[in-house]
Amino acid sequence: MSNQDAKKAIVSEIAEKFSKAQTAVLVDYRGLNVEEVTEFRAIARELNVDYKIYKNSMMRFAVKETGYEGLLENLVGPSAIAFGYDDPVATAKIITEFAKKHKAMEIKAGMVDGKVLDKQGVMALAELPSREVLIAQVLGGLNAPISGLVNVLQGNIRGLVIALNQIKEQKEATA
Incomplete structure (x- = not known):
């Protein structure tokens, strides 16, 4: 060569x-x-x-x-x-x-x-930030609204369970 x-x-x-x-x-x-x-x-x-x-x-x-x-x-x-x-x-x-x-x-x-x-x-x-950190941040940003929705829905269900539990306790107390 x-x-x-x-x-x-x-x-x-x-x-x-x-x-x-x-x-x-x-x-x-x-x-x-x-x-x-x-x-x-x-x-x-x-x-x-x-x-x-x-x-x-x-x-x-x-x-x-x-x-x-x-x-x-x-x-x-x-x-x-x-x-x-x-x-x-x-x-x-x-x-x-x-x-x-x-x-x-x-x-x-x-x-x-x-x-x-x-x-x-x-x-x-x-x-x-590195590629992995940026992906994690984007996914976290996408996940935040969904998590918020789940928390709101759980709050309503939690309130219903507490109300039903109080009704049950009142009925047991009067019976």
């Missing part, structure tokens, strides 16, 4: 990851030591997040190929990228939390569902 073919393979690998990913976050990893990068990769792997370091030139070709030109201006200096395939919020959340603990990691930009985000957009995305 020639050097040119190897580069094309890397570009197509990056482009494929962009097409499959729900989220991608571009970071500057300068200043992180090997232990810290290994720690982050372990955390990322648990959440089905793929963290890789590619040459900026390879990422530029892939970004142009996939239509995420908004990321081009951020492909300067040492760059790594995390691709999230499941929960779009999880990728931004783990990177933001890791960057808070390790000041050497700096968020540059990101992509969510085909839209390019700047650093503030990625951080705002990280503030959102």
Whole structure:
């Protein structure tokens, strides 16, 4: 395999990851030591997040190929990228939390569902609750009116039972 073919393979690998990913976050990893990068990769792997370091030139070709030109201006200096395939919020959340603990990691930009985000957009995305929490909140909101209706109906039945019980007690007292 020639050097040119190897580069094309890397570009197509990056482009494929962009097409499959729900989220991608571009970071500057300068200043992180090997232990810290290994720690982050372990955390990322648990959440089905793929963290890789590619040459900026390879990422530029892939970004142009996939239509995420908004990321081009951020492909300067040492760059790594995390691709999230499941929960779009999880990728931004783990990177933001890791960057808070390790000041050497700096968020540059990101992509969510085909839209390019700047650093503030990625951080705002990280503030959102996870998918499971959002689903639970929606289901709780849908369940609340039904629960209220059940409580109202039970209140009427409870009142009827109390009234009947009082009538029974009065009849037993007079008999």
